[in-house]
Amino acid sequence: MFPMVTGFMNYGQQTIRAARYIGQSFIITLSHANRLPVTIQYPYEKSITSERFRGRIHFEFDKCIACEVCVRVCPIDLPVVDWRFExxxxxKILLNYSIDFGVCIFCGNCVEYCPTNCLSMTEEYELSTYDRHELNYNQIALGRLPMSVIGDYTIQTVMNSTQIKIDKGKYLDSRTITN
Incomplete structure (x- = not known):
């Protein structure tokens, strides 16, 4: 008779444990119900990138001295610098400068070590094409400034968690220190 009583006690303990697990998971589900959605409808809504975002590289042809520091610090020897010696x-006279963004890992070493600051990272992240050969940008394509997401009236921007609207127009960004 005692084994039967202990069996009922074990069954009761297992039932209580299962109910507790179900209750905990239900509380977690309800806590997520108040949150805003994280996903965005990409072609119609675009997120604003942070100030340290590593997007497409912008190149200023007039500042470049063809020192090839960018090629030496690149982990994959990506920038192609053609020059001739006068x-x-x-x-050195720079003839051609190109970067293949199909291979680039966007590490930012070329931008960081450039002595004349002729390279900079932009906030442009839409580099998709149907042909991978279109991702090979020469100095003319690299010199083009990207269209700002904020200035485009056809796109509804979605504020990131680092840019929360506070006090009717004041925005917090990653540089703002809060208490």
């Missing part, structure tokens, strides 16, 4: 002025 003997009379003892200087």
């Amino acid at each position: 003997g009379d002025i003892k200087n």
